[in-house]
Amino acid sequence: MSTDEVKKEEPTIGRLVADAQRDVSSLVSNEIKLAKSELKVSVKAGGIGAALFGVAAFLLLLSLIIFSIFIAFLINWNGDGLDLHWAFLIVFFIYVIIAGILALIGLKKVKKVKGPERAIHHAQETKTALKNR
Numbered sequence: 001m002s003t004d005e006v007k008k009e010e011p012t013i014g015r016l017v018a019d020a021q022r023d024v025s026s027l028v029s030n031e032i033k034l035a036k037s038e039l040k041v042s043v044k045a046g047g048i049g050a051a052l053f054g055v056a057a058f059l060l061l062l063s064l065i066i067f068s069i070f071i072a073f074l075i076n077w078n079g080d081g082l083d084l085h086w087a088f089l090i091v092f093f094i095y096v097i098i099a100g101i102l103a104l105i106g107l108k109k110v111k112k113v114k115g116p117e118r119a120i121h122h123a124q125e126t127k128t129a130l131k132n133r
Contacts, residue, residue, distance in 0.1 A: 027126060035119035042113045049109030056102035064095055 011019075068091045075087035082090075 024130070031119055031123050031126065034122065035116040038114075038116035038119055042115070046110055046113040049106045049112070052102060052106035052109060056099055056106065059102075060095060060099050068092070068095065 068088065071091045071094070072084060072087040075081050075090060076084050081087065
């Protein structure tokens with residue numbers, strides 16, 4: 001083998017550095033893609049939880065006006081049942097209980113939101129591997 005053949009087969013330092021930069025850039029790009037895909041799943045769960053909170057609040061507002069009056073007058077039964085002030089108080093407590101249940105369901109959904117755990121783990125492994133070299 002001649003010296004010219006050896007030089008053609010061995011990469012230069014500049015080429016090695018360029019290859020390393022390209023590989024690190026590709027690795028970081030892939031880590032970002034992984035983080036984005038994991039966040040999409042968590043955002044969806046968080047969105048469902050937030051939507052349930054919104055629906056609970058909206059329904060509570062609408063139903064308190066009309067349905068509360070209906071139930072209170074139903075409990076009063078034209079004066080043969082409880083007095084109106086007690087009837088309205090009972091209706092109020094029923095709606096507070098319903099709102100509490102919906103809020104707990106929404107809280108469970110929001111707690112399912114997670115960070116991009118796999119992407120963080122891979123990034124830490126990459127950082128450790130690059131430091132050790």
